[in-house]
Amino acid sequence: MAYRSPLSLVAxxxxxxxxxxAVFDDLTAYSMQVDGVPKREDAAFAFVTARPSGCELRNKHAFxxxxxxAVIGLLDLIDGYPAPGTAFIGLLAIRQSAQGAGFGRALYQAAAHFAREDLRARTLRLAVVETNPVLGFWARMGFEPTGEIRPFHGERLTSQAVLMEKQL
Known part of the structure; x- marks a missing residue:
């Protein structure tokens, strides 16, 4: 059976x-929770270009x-981070105005499909900033904490990031 989704990913x-x-303009609650500002000035450029140290731009997939x-959200995946066979979800975000309609789950499913089929990843990994109340969402998607906690420095907030992963 072919994979079907109510949304599509466009590179x-x-x-x-x-x-x-425009999506970041509609993510002010998220930005306030993780950065302490309504929106970072360089949010769009950073989303398209930011990647972990040592990762090449060709390994970043932004959608x-x-x-x-209508554009309802953003997704970026880093192929092979932190290890081969792993895809790291850097950001999966649905516009505030579109939240609550199941788009987060649909976007996650599209991300998992792309990671598994296109990147040939066997594991998905992500980090949840503790000030962003989405741990429950990720747990419902089947992710479990790895036990790793890293410091997170937003624009004006300092917090911790909980690393989570899921086998595909």
């Missing part, structure tokens, strides 16, 4: 920074999540 190009910026022709 971001340099022409899409305005769309990315617009589109449903019925």
């Amino acid at each position: 971001i190009t340099s022409n899409d920074l305005g769309e990315v910026n 617009l999540a589109i449903c019925s022709g």
